[in-house]
Amino acid sequence: DVKVTQSSRYLVKRTGEKVFLECVQDMDHENMFWYRQDPGLGLRLIYFSYDVKMKEKGDIPEGYSVSREKKERFSLILESASTNQTSMYLCASSLPGLAGGPDNEQFFGPGTRLTVL
Amino acid sequence: QQPVQSPQAVILREGEDAVINCSSSKALYSVHWYRQKHGEAPVFLMILLKGGEQKGHEKISASFNEKKQQSSLYLTASQLSYSGTYFCGTVDSSNDYKLSFGAGTTVTVRA
Numbered sequence: 001d002v003k004v005t006q007s008s009r010y011l012v013k014r015t016g017e018k019v020f021l022e023c024v025q026d027m028d029h030e031n032m033f034w035y036r037q038d039p040g041l042g043l044r045l046i047y048f049s050y051d052v053k054m055k056e057k058g059d060i061p062e063g064y065s066v067s068r069e070k071k072e073r074f075s076l077i078l079e080s081a082s083t084n085q086t087s088m089y090l091c092a093s094s095l096p097g098l099a100g101g102p103d104n105e106q107f108f109g110p111g112t113r114l115t116v117l
Numbered sequence: 118q119q120p121v122q123s124p125q126a127v128i129l130r131e132g133e134d135a136v137i138n139c140s141s142s143k144a145l146y147s148v149h150w151y152r153q154k155h156g157e158a159p160v161f162l163m164i165l166l167k168g169g170e171q172k173g174h175e176k177i178s179a180s181f182n183e184k185k186q187q188s189s190l191y192l193t194a195s196q197l198s199y200s201g202t203y204f205c206g207t208v209d210s211s212n213d214y215k216l217s218f219g220a221g222t223t224v225t226v227r228a
Contacts, residue, residue: 004158035218042119042204043159043218058215090158106151106216108158 003027004109006091012115019078021112023091030096032074033106034058034066037088049074050096081116088113118142120207122219129195129226137190137222139205148181148188149206149216159204162190192224200226 007022025032030051035043035058045058047066055066063085067075074093078085092106120141127135139148147166153159165181165188176193188207192199202223206216 040220042220043206044119045215045217048215059217105149105161105164106159108160110158 004091004093004107006089006109006112008112009110010113010115012117013078013081014117015082017078017081017116019081019114019116021076021078021089021091021114023074023076023093023109024072025074025091025093025107025109026072027093027107028071029093029107030071031094031104031106032068033092033094034064034074034076035090035092036060037090037111043090046076081114083116086114086116118212119217120205120219122203122205122222124222125220126223127225129192129199129224131197131226131228132194133226135192135195135224137192137203137205137224139188139190139207139219141186141207141209143186143207143209143211145181145183145186145188146208146210148179149208150179150188150190151204151206151218152201153204153221154201162203195224195226197226197228200224 004025033048034046049055049068065077089112091109094104094106120139123138149164150162151159179190181188202221204218204221206218
């Protein structure tokens, strides 16, 4: 059974803290993604990675960075958390190729609900 | 640019049908549909490619009209298990072939 896991289901942090969200997949997928999900806005892409040590900006990268040192692990970093980063964060992975290509079904993790106070 | 989904929400009784639409202002390469049940991760339903290919999943099918830059998801004879939020994701050449998701359509099926 394929699996994408995220380190925490719920996280509460204070403004200005550095926050790490971890994602691990066991499907040997090359592609990994970080989205944030907000009511009325759907899923918005923050960053994605096609390979180890490679990263590409998504639609809303401001205030975030990522790290991919190993194929199975993709980390999202909030350098200095702010209240407007309170959200649900979803990680996903897929087979190699174009991110939205015909064979690239994305497998999602359960999400981390981050609250920044 | 995010596609536009309609309606925002729909309430059905078991056995009823519904259509969810997904529209884009861009020429589309493909359309992807996902369903997210409350408190769970989004789950892939299907991909539709240029050429108007129609694919199905259980009693859920979809169509893709390239000329109208639009896709529709058809929930036929709905079951309680169909409840959830449905997202379309579109791919066009202007977004480097990344998926752009719509805001979602919340479907509630009641007994």
